[in-house]
Amino acid sequence: MDLEIFVKNNVFSWFEDRAGEEVVRSSSLSSIDDVGRAEISRYSEHLVLENLRYAFENSSYYRDLFKEKDVVVGEIDSLDVFREEVPLTSVEEVVGNHYRFMAVTRNDIFRGFTDSGKRILYTKEELKNLVKSISAGLETVGLDRDDRLLITFPKETEWGCPFLVKMAAVECDCTVMHTDHLTADEQVEKMGEFEPTAVIGSHPYLYTLAKTVDRMDIGLSGVDIDKMIMSRGCVYYPFNEDIRNEIERIYRCDVYDHYGTTETGFAVAIECQDKDGLHVNESEFYLEVVDPETLEPLGSGEEGELVVTTLSREGMPLIRYRTGDITSIDNSIHSCGSILSRLNGIKGEVGNKYPGGSGLPLF
Numbered sequence: 001m002d003l004e005i006f007v008k009n010n011v012f013s014w015f016e017d018r019a020g021e022e023v024v025r026s027s028s029l030s031s032i033d034d035v036g037r038a039e040i041s042r043y044s045e046h047l048v049l050e051n052l053r054y055a056f057e058n059s060s061y062y063r064d065l066f067k068e069k070d071v072v073v074g075e076i077d078s079l080d081v082f083r084e085e086v087p088l089t090s091v092e093e094v095v096g097n098h099y100r101f102m103a104v105t106r107n108d109i110f111r112g113f114t115d116s117g118k119r120i121l122y123t124k125e126e127l128k129n130l131v132k133s134i135s136a137g138l139e140t141v142g143l144d145r146d147d148r149l150l151i152t153f154p155k156e157t158e159w160g161c162p163f164l165v166k167m168a169a170v171e172c173d174c175t176v177m178h179t180d181h182l183t184a185d186e187q188v189e190k191m192g193e194f195e196p197t198a199v200i201g202s203h204p205y206l207y208t209l210a211k212t213v214d215r216m217d218i219g220l221s222g223v224d225i226d227k228m229i230m231s232r233g234c235v236y237y238p239f240n241e242d243i244r245n246e247i248e249r250i251y252r253c254d255v256y257d258h259y260g261t262t263e264t265g266f267a268v269a270i271e272c273q274d275k276d277g278l279h280v281n282e283s284e285f286y287l288e289v290v291d292p293e294t295l296e297p298l299g300s301g302e303e304g305e306l307v308v309t310t311l312s313r314e315g316m317p318l319i320r321y322r323t324g325d326i327t328s329i330d331n332s333i334h335s336c337g338s339i340l341s342r343l344n345g346i347k348g349e350v351g352n353k354y355p356g357g358s359g360l361p362l363f
Contacts, residue, residue, distance in 0.1 A: 003270065003279050004338045006136035008035040010283035011043045037331070037339055040282055045079050047311040048286050052076060052086065055317045058103035061093075062319060083288065083297045088307065089321045094118050094263065101316050109315055111159045115234055115262040123315040126265070127159055133267035133281055134168035140272050140279060141227055141256045143198055145173035150194055152187065152201030152209075153231075155180045161266060165200060174198075181205055184212040191223045199251075200229040200258075203237045210250045225253040233261040233268070236325065236349040244275070259325075259346055263318060264308050269343045274335050277342035284312055287341065288320070289329055292350045303328040305350050306343070324350045 001009065012032040023046055029035060055062040056073045066073060069087050076082050094101065098119040110124035143149065149169045153162045162178050169176045177194045179187060187209060206228060228251060232239060239257050247255045259278055260266035268285055269278035280287060285308055289298045292305040306323045326348040331341050
């Protein structure tokens with residue numbers, strides 16, 4: 001299922017599970033086709049408030065923070081009050097503080113990811129759900145059983161990013177190969193051997209690989225890629241139509257933008273085949289945009305800093321987390337017909353959000 005069906009299915013299941021409860025009493029959904037913006041908004045609001053209470057009750061960091069800031073969690077009954085009363089969480093507060101953010105026992109934590117000084121913790125069930133989210137994103141760009149996906153993320157231990165993407169691709173019934181960050185000659189050689197129809201990897205690696213292939217005139221005969229997914233989020237790298245057109249010229253394929261971070265679980269938003277805005281995984285995340293100077297919430301279409309609240313994270317929930325990334329949100333119906341909210345690209349970052357981050361790979 002693609003991302004919109006994935007989100008609608010989760011929202012529909014949530015309404016079904018609460019049939020007869022006050023929160024869904026006025027709803028009359030008979031199938032996922034009946035799920036619209038109103039249902040997604042109601043779902044988001046309820047889960048935001050539910051996870052706010054969960055974080056207060058189970059995370060020592062948020063319990064102490066809300067007490068310090070005089071936040072009365074029980075009195076927060078809408079998203080408007082949530083945005084007005086609940087303080088933001090910054091990357092500096094996460095660094096070195098993972099056990100205070102943790103809302104389960106250490107025995108419940110299955111895997112941790114370290115990135116730019118942050119340690120982000122996940123339960124096994126959360127990683128399994130993440131695989132489903134990634135799979136929905138892959139299908140949104142058209143990946144299916146006829147595809148051969150080449151994964152170029154750096155190698156990690158089991159249940160790392162490449163492993164999760166591989167499991168997600170298997171759910172799409174496509175053939176998969178993982179190659180790591182190879183030199184340009186080595187990567188093109190692997191492409192010739194595997195004959196991928198799709199490639200996924202980090203934006204800086206795939207962009208630099210494309211530039212190197214072009215500069216060194218490395219032959220791409222036998223390489224017939226249909227789609228390339230360029231992942232961004234952990235460290236900011238620019239992506240615009242000039243960059244897209246350049247990479248599409250070199251590889252002769254469609255290039256898609258994808259956004260996700262270590263903190264949020266890699267699967268926040270992805271472009272569809274119309275390549276005009278990134279559809280948001282609204283069943284897993286509630287997104288806001290704030291003025292990076294005043295920290296006041298901004299409206300639809302206004303550009304500012306992206307703020308994320310996780311909706312299904314038990315191990316290490318994040319409430320109003322400042323990503324440091326600049327974007328705007330569009331809630332209109334997309335040209336593809338999707339009702340999901342969209343990010344209008346990641347346009348920049350607030351200062352240097354991850355000092356000491358690695359630069360572009362060199363070949």
